[in-house]
Amino acid sequence: MADVAKLAGVSLSTVSHALSGKRPISAEVKQRIFQAIDELGYQPHMLARALATKQTRTIALLYPSLTSEVVGPQLEFVSGVLQATNEYNYGLLLWTAPDGDQELPRLLRQGMIDGLVLMEVRLDDPRVRLLREHNYHFTMIGHGDKGENENLNFVDLDFVYAVQTCVSYLAELDHKRMALIGPSEQLYKQKVGYVVRAVEAYYQALEQHGLEGSFVFCDAQAQAGYEATFSLLSHDSPPTGLIVLNPWIIGGIMRAIHERGLLVPSDISLVGILSPLMAEMSVPPLTGIDFPYKTLGYRSAELLLRQLTGEKVNVQEQLQPKLTVRRSSGQAPISHM
Amino acid sequence: MADVAKLAGVSLSTVSHALSGKRPISAEVKQRIFQAIDELGYQPHMLARALATKQTRTIALLYPSLTSEVVGPQLEFVSGVLQATNEYNYGLLLWTAPDGDQELPRLLRQGMIDGLVLMEVRLDDPRVRLLREHNYHFTMIGHGDKGENENLNFVDLDFVYAVQTCVSYLAELDHKRMALIGPSEQLYKQKVGYVVRAVEAYYQALEQHGLEGSFVFCDAQAQAGYEATFSLLSHDSPPTGLIVLNPWIIGGIMRAIHERGLLVPSDISLVGILSPLMAEMSVPPLTGIDFPYKTLGYRSAELLLRQLTGEKVNVQEQLQPKLTVRRSSGQAPISHM
DNA sequence: GTGAAAGCGCTAACAG
DNA sequence: CTGTTAGCGCTTTCAC
Numbered sequence: 001m002a003d004v005a006k007l008a009g010v011s012l013s014t015v016s017h018a019l020s021g022k023r024p025i026s027a028e029v030k031q032r033i034f035q036a037i038d039e040l041g042y043q044p045h046m047l048a049r050a051l052a053t054k055q056t057r058t059i060a061l062l063y064p065s066l067t068s069e070v071v072g073p074q075l076e077f078v079s080g081v082l083q084a085t086n087e088y089n090y091g092l093l094l095w096t097a098p099d100g101d102q103e104l105p106r107l108l109r110q111g112m113i114d115g116l117v118l119m120e121v122r123l124d125d126p127r128v129r130l131l132r133e134h135n136y137h138f139t140m141i142g143h144g145d146k147g148e149n150e151n152l153n154f155v156d157l158d159f160v161y162a163v164q165t166c167v168s169y170l171a172e173l174d175h176k177r178m179a180l181i182g183p184s185e186q187l188y189k190q191k192v193g194y195v196v197r198a199v200e201a202y203y204q205a206l207e208q209h210g211l212e213g214s215f216v217f218c219d220a221q222a223q224a225g226y227e228a229t230f231s232l233l234s235h236d237s238p239p240t241g242l243i244v245l246n247p248w249i250i251g252g253i254m255r256a257i258h259e260r261g262l263l264v265p266s267d268i269s270l271v272g273i274l275s276p277l278m279a280e281m282s283v284p285p286l287t288g289i290d291f292p293y294k295t296l297g298y299r300s301a302e303l304l305l306r307q308l309t310g311e312k313v314n315v316q317e318q319l320q321p322k323l324t325v326r327r328s329s330g331q332a333p334i335s336h337m
Numbered sequence: 338m339a340d341v342a343k344l345a346g347v348s349l350s351t352v353s354h355a356l357s358g359k360r361p362i363s364a365e366v367k368q369r370i371f372q373a374i375d376e377l378g379y380q381p382h383m384l385a386r387a388l389a390t391k392q393t394r395t396i397a398l399l400y401p402s403l404t405s406e407v408v409g410p411q412l413e414f415v416s417g418v419l420q421a422t423n424e425y426n427y428g429l430l431l432w433t434a435p436d437g438d439q440e441l442p443r444l445l446r447q448g449m450i451d452g453l454v455l456m457e458v459r460l461d462d463p464r465v466r467l468l469r470e471h472n473y474h475f476t477m478i479g480h481g482d483k484g485e486n487e488n489l490n491f492v493d494l495d496f497v498y499a500v501q502t503c504v505s506y507l508a509e510l511d512h513k514r515m516a517l518i519g520p521s522e523q524l525y526k527q528k529v530g531y532v533v534r535a536v537e538a539y540y541q542a543l544e545q546h547g548l549e550g551s552f553v554f555c556d557a558q559a560q561a562g563y564e565a566t567f568s569l570l571s572h573d574s575p576p577t578g579l580i581v582l583n584p585w586i587i588g589g590i591m592r593a594i595h596e597r598g599l600l601v602p603s604d605i606s607l608v609g610i611l612s613p614l615m616a617e618m619s620v621p622p623l624t625g626i627d628f629p630y631k632t633l634g635y636r637s638a639e640l641l642l643r644q645l646t647g648e649k650v651n652v653q654e655q656l657q658p659k660l661t662v663r664r665s666s667g668q669a670p671i672s673h674m
Numbered sequence: 675g676t677g678a679a680a681g682c683g684c685t686a687a688c689a690g
Numbered sequence: 691c692t693g694t695t696a697g698c699g700c701t702t703t704c705a706c
Contacts, residue, residue: 001683011693016685024691043446047393048683051384051698058430058449063419075412078431082400086433091449093395094419094429109380111699112395112428222617251618258620280559281588283595283620338699348677353701363675385699388682448683 001044007036019044058091059304060116062127065097073247073293074119076275077141080297081117088305090114097127104130115304117141123191124148139304141296142193149316153307155299157273158318159194160201162289165323166243166271167205167213169287174332175241175269178206178213179232181225181253183245185217198245198273214239218249225249229256240268240332247274250282265330276324284327292321338381344373356381395428396641397453399464402434410584410630411456413612414478417634418454425642427451434464441467452641454478460528461485476641478633479530486653490644492636494610495655496531497538499626502660503580503608504542504550506624511669512578512606515543515550516569518562518590520582522554535582535610551576555586562586566593577605577669584611587619602667613661621664629658 005015010029017023018033025033036042050056061081064074078094085092093113097120104127108116115137118127123145131138132152140154163180170178180202182188183195199215206213214235218228228249232239233256244250250272254264262268264284272279272288279286299317307313342352347366354360355370362370373379387393398418401411415431422429430450434457441464445453452474455464460482468475469489477491500517507515517539519525520532536552543550551572555565565586569576570593581587587609591601599605601621609616609625616623636654644650 012683013685013694014692017692020685022686026691029692043443045683046447046449047384047388048448048698049685051388051700052683052685054698056384075415078412078415082431082433092431094415094431096419096423106380110383111385112383222614222622248614248618251620251622254620255622277559277585281585281618283588283591285559285588285592349700350678350702351676354676357701359702361675366675382699385682386701388684389699389701391682 001042003040004033004036004042007040008032054111056091056112056114057089058093058113059085059301059308060093060095060113061301062116062118063094063096064120073275073278073291076293077119077297077300080294080299081301082297083294084298084301084305088302090305092301108134108136114308115139117300117304119300120187121154121193123193123196128152137304137307139300139307141300143316144193151314153303153313153315155296155303155315155317155319157194157289157291157296158320159198159273161318161320162273163198163201163243164205164208165289166273167202167209167211169323170241170243170269170271170329170332171209171211173241173269173330175239176211176332176335177237177239178211178241178243179239180213180215180243181228181232181245181249182215182217184219186219188217195245202243218246220246220248222249222252222255225252226256227252229253230259233257233260233262241329242268242270244270244272244274244286244288247272247278250278250286254282264328267333269329269332271323271329279324279326282328287324287326287329289323290321292319295319338379340377341370341373341379344377345369391448393428393449393451394426395430395450396422396638396645397430397432397450398638399453399455400431400433401457410612410615410628413630414456414634414637417631417636418638419634420631421635421638421642425639427642445471445473451645452476454637454641456637457524458491458530460530460533465489474641474644476637476644478637480653481530488651490640490650490652492633492640492652492654492656494531494626494628494633495657496535496610498655498657499610500535500538500580501542501545502626503610504539504546504548506660507578507580507606507608507666507669508546508548510578510606510667512576513548513669513672514574514576515548515578515580516576517550517552517580518565518569518582518586519552519554521556523556525554532582539580555583557583557585559586559589559592562589563593564589566590567596570594570597570599578666579605579607581607581609581611581623581625584609584615587615587623591619601665604670606666606669608660608666616661616663619665624661624663624666626660627658629656632656 005012018025018030082092119141121140121142125144142156143149143154187195216228218224272286273291274288275291275293279288342349355362355367419429456478458477458479462481479493480486480491524532553565555561609623610628611625612628612630616625
């Protein structure tokens with residue numbers, strides 16, 4: 001930059017201001033400066049700028065720990081977040097969640113980022129507490145328990161709506177017994193928000209409709225889905241309507257159903273909460289709530305970015321995407337009782 | 338840091354050296370310093386450090402442009418890269434590929450990163466040229482044409498091996514007519530390395546075995562897979578062995594097969610090049626070359642990171658993962674001719 | 675062993 | 691409108 005100033009015959013600060021536009025510069029001088037700039041192929045050094053302004057124009061996505069084998073659908077959030085940061089001309093740093101939540105403030109103070117997007121938020125999330133205390137800029141994909149979210153910005157899928165819609169839909173098709181093939185037990189125990197809400201909503205919906213229903217935890221692997229389903233179908237009067245939370249296990253579920261000699265959708269209906277992409281991948285394509293992963297990622301980042309520009313943002317959005325009927329669901333089979 | 342120095346009664350530089358260990362410090366002083374550090378909850382400011390040392394301890398993953406709707410499996414690379422950066426205590430910045438390749442050097446000179454991982458490398462990739470000219474640290478997932486890779490480090494799946502293995506496998510099962518349900522036409526036209534190699538290897542393998550075979554481009558959506566397959570099966574003597582490059586379209590392929598009244602694997606065998614996760618997801622589970630997305634991501638980042646520590650790395654690795662036989666493939670049906 | 679001081683490349687008062 | 695100067699928070703010569 002010193003070179004540029006010299007070549008243009010002006011001072012450092014003039015060059016700086018010409019670039020930032022933070023004060024009026026005569027057209028003629030500006031001209032000289034920009035000419036010098038691309039004559040020298042000069043590029044501003046972001047790091048130095050960041051050090052001086054205390055703004056890195058970079059945000060982070062705090063990614064759940066990678067120890068769990070399957071990170072699967074979560075990855076789709078990334079693509080949404082990335083799109084937003086791109087549009088706003090920010091950088092995106094990926095971080096894995098430090099186990100000890102003590103790590104978090106450490107990272108923040110290192111000054112590498114201006115804010116962050118949190119995902120896999122627990123009902124009572126210590127990270128949220130910390131970030132809040134430190135008055136840090138952040139938004140969430142997901143949200144905490146009632147009362148934990150005041151003044152926080154987030155986007156989430158409305159899992160209560162989603163599960164209730166699934167149950168109602170199956171109920172309308174005369175399914176009397178259903179099952180929720182659920183989240184992993186680990187996530188439930190950690191009280192990850194959406195997981196807890198989904199399970200609660202499920203039981204509530206059953207009650208509303210006066211139906212019976214079972215529920216099994218299930219890890220995010222095909223084999224686990226297979227086993228869970230197989231055991232479900234071993235009951236005396238097995239469910240005819242299945243609600244699936246994790247798309248990665250449909251393969252296993254399908255296999256168990258087939259091995260039992262049953263057919264989808266004539267014997268068993270399957271409804272999921274999953275991205276349309278996934279829904280279309282399976283055979284038959286799955287009826288389900290269209291989980292807008294990418295949109296959630298995009299919105300959450302957008303909220304943060306707007307917040308960083310000084311805008312007073314106050315958004316708590318719970319998306320209620322529609323249920324798309326595909327070919328995995330239908331009228332309940334006539335009962336033999 | 339000034340505060341720390343004051344509290345410990347030493348000078349700035351002593352604190353700095355205590356932290357970096359770059360020069361001997363008396364145990365007693367060290368003691369005082371560290372005590373002061375956590376008394377004040379001091380955290381080194383990475384940005385400032387980076388400015389002084391010209392090392393950001395951050396690398397970037399150059400992500401293909403997001404305009405294409407389906408980024409799908411690529412995302413799995415990210416998780417591998419992330420794991421490596423984590424282990425080496427580096428940060429990971431995600432970048433989308435600038436369209437104009439002119440953008441690239443701009444970004445590099447901004448000084449935000451120490452090196453980068455390139456993906457979706459084309460046979461004659463202008464980005465590689467640029468990076469090379471500028472003597473920039475980088476590694477690739479994938480690789481360019483023969484002669485383009487001298488002195489470069491990369492990891493890749495050996496697509497020639499992969500496709501040949503698939504063809505041979507089907508040939509052994511007496512399949513006489515096969516088809517490659519291919520990459521998107523766009524990627525092929527862009528001469529993305531693996532795509533071109535896969536197609537070439539396919540024709541070569543057919544010739545070796547004296548077989549006929551067809552080939553269709555196919556975008557990465559279920560519907561496209563459906564249409565491609567449907568038209569393939571409309572021929573007089575349709576193929577009995579299908580090789581699938583993109584796992585996202587299997588759903589569509591399966592549907593087309595079923596609608597034609599055919600069964601997998603008795604009428605048609607399906608073989609893919611895809612992650613085991615995907616393979617297990619589908620019904621029946623797919624026979625295929627186990628694409629180690631995560632491993633490729635991990636290795637590529639590791640190469641870069643080692644390179645950055647000054648090590649003279651010289652690795653060009655082409656993985657040849659085994660073909661896992663699952664349930665989508667079997668003996669060719671007896672011909673009616 | 676330790677301290678003083680000169681940067682890293684930019685921004686932002688403060689003067690003119 | 692433009693130039694001077696003092697930092698941003700750390701590292702690293704160079705002296706002691």
